[in-house]
Amino acid sequence: MARYYVETYGCTSNRGETQQIERALREGGHRPASSPQDADVAILNTCTVVEKTERNMLRRARELDEQTPADLIVTGCMALAQGEQFADVDAEILHWDDVPEYVLNGECPTITPDTETxxxxxxxxxxxxxxxxxxxxxxxxxxxxxxxxxxxxxxxxxxxxxxxxxxxxxxxxxxxxxxxxxxxxxxxxxxxxxxxxxxxxxxxxxxxxxxxxxxxxxxxxxxxxxxxxxxxxxxxxxxxxxxxxxxxxxxxxxxxxxxxxxxxxxxxxxxxxxxxxxxxxxxxxxxxxxxxxxxxxxxxxxxxxxxxxxxxxxxxxxxxxxxxxxxxxxxxxxxxxxxxxxxxxxxxxxxxxxxxMVGTERTVLLTEDGTADSLVGYDEAHRQVALPNAQLQGLTVGNFVDVEITGHNTVYAMGEPISPPETPTAARADD
Missing domain, CATH: 3.80.30.20 (tm_1862 like domain)
Structure with a gap:
């Protein structure tokens, strides 16, 4: 079971990407570490808004490189747009989506006796x-x-x-x-x-x-x-x-x-x-x-x-x-x-x-926040669907909603609601 340490900088979108990375790692049996010194892998999710931010990202990457006894992964906007800036850092430069697979290394999830729900x-x-x-x-x-x-x-x-x-x-x-x-x-x-x-x-x-x-x-x-x-x-x-x-x-x-x-x-x-x-x-x-x-x-x-x-x-x-x-x-x-x-x-x-999928209708369970006012969920086949402006339309995480798929971004679809959200049915307390 790997212990991971993650730091995130920048916008809500970056925080959402980190949330998905952490969820995948927890599914694999991995657990967060309290510091980079205690981690088997450190993950730096970077921002690149202004030059000062870039300098801070490079400085923090070098610090984590020194502090982490094992692997360092640098992801996020600066890593993807200016990966060459990290040439003097012993780190793996990865897209957000590739971080969990790199940490899991093609192996099975690590479920140990202390792994709970x-x-x-x-x-x-x-x-x-x-x-x-x-x-x-x-x-x-x-x-x-x-x-x-x-x-x-x-x-x-x-x-x-x-x-x-x-x-x-x-x-x-x-x-x-x-x-x-x-x-x-x-x-x-x-x-x-x-x-x-x-x-x-x-x-x-x-x-x-x-x-x-x-x-x-x-x-x-x-x-x-x-x-x-x-x-x-x-x-x-x-x-x-x-x-x-x-x-x-x-x-x-x-x-x-x-x-x-x-x-x-x-x-x-x-x-x-x-x-x-x-x-x-x-x-x-x-x-x-x-x-x-x-x-x-x-x-x-x-x-x-x-x-x-x-x-x-x-x-x-x-x-x-x-x-x-x-x-x-x-x-x-x-x-x-x-x-x-x-x-x-x-x-x-x-x-x-x-x-x-474009042009089809799907039922989507909304499970997490996206960027700005969007929400992200999964359809019947667990294909990821993002709904722009979903929160402005009164949708919340946990809703089931019928959507029309209007576009895609290669690895996820985009949709628009075609019906009001389904009201959740609570489980009986005596089950």
């Missing part, structure tokens, strides 16, 4: 288990968490109910590998479909449920049952995060992933059969030590073929104590070039998905 505004984060059944050669998480350790379905339903009673309108289910939840207490069979069904059937109130990362190896055996549960319950976002990591079976074997491409494709085909409108999120690690040019091109081909609506691209980074760290790595230039090529393709693929 978190209520962040109207979003409740529910860790359903800790540990996993995988042994990926590049992942350090397993050393911290061990094998799967699952609370009962009843216990997780109780925690989900408490989140809804506490004001959650969105429950984000997380774990190292949600697909193998229950293997340890149910004779090697997943309890995930049962858990999702019971959360939806037994908890009163208006809320949505987003399932967190599930490795294809564990998903494959329950894909039919899980897709059926998704189709039966409107409370569940039609969203599946299944990290494939490579388009080469040879590289997957070297990574010690427990799936192969045929299984991944079968999972996607199963959800295609059951759901007309859904989001596939997946991850790729580029520049794994044994990835040759043909393997990289195979990953690019898979991305073109599957066309997921959300893609995380991570450059391979050696983690101490892992088997992959002992392999002779590829040069930084090679990894950077491959990462850029895949990121460019990713933007084309994702942009195409959001372009196809």
């Amino acid at each position: 978190v209520l962040d505004g109207v979003t409740g984060i529910l860790p359903i288990a800790r540990g996993c059944m995988s042994d990926c050669s590049y992942c350090i998480t397993k050393q911290a968490t061990g094998r799967i350790d699952s609370p009962t379905v009843e216990e997780n339903v109780r925690k989900a109910r408490a989140l809804v009673h506490g004001g959650a309108r969105e429950i984000r289910i997380t774990g190292q590998d949600t697909g193998v939840y229950g293997w340890d207490i149910n004779q090697g069979e997943s309890l995930l479909p049962e858990l999702l069904s019971r959360i939806c059937a037994e908890i009163d109130g208006d809320f949505r449920v987003r399932l967190g990362m599930a490795n294809p190896g564990g998903l494959h055996g329950i894909a039919e049952e899980l897709a059926t549960v998704f189709a039966e319950h409107d409370e569940i976002y039609n969203f599946l995060h299944a990290p494939v990591q490579s388009g080469s079976d040879d590289v997957l074997a070297d990574m010690r992933r427990q799936h192969r491409l045929e299984q991944f494709r079968e999972i996607v085909a199963t959800f295609d059969r059951h759901l007309e409108y859904w989001t596939l999120a997946t991850d790729f690690i580029v520049g794994f030590p044994t990835e040759d040019p043909g393997d990289h091109e195979a990953s690019m081909d898979l991305l073109r073929e599957i066309r997921p609506e959300k893609v995380n691209v991570t450059r391979f980074s050696k983690r101490p104590g892992t088997d992959a760290a002992e392999l002779k790595g590829l040069g930084g230039t090679v990894k950077k070039e491959r990462s850029k090529a895949m990121t460019d393709l990713k933007m084309d693929v994702v942009g195409e998905a959001y372009e196809a």
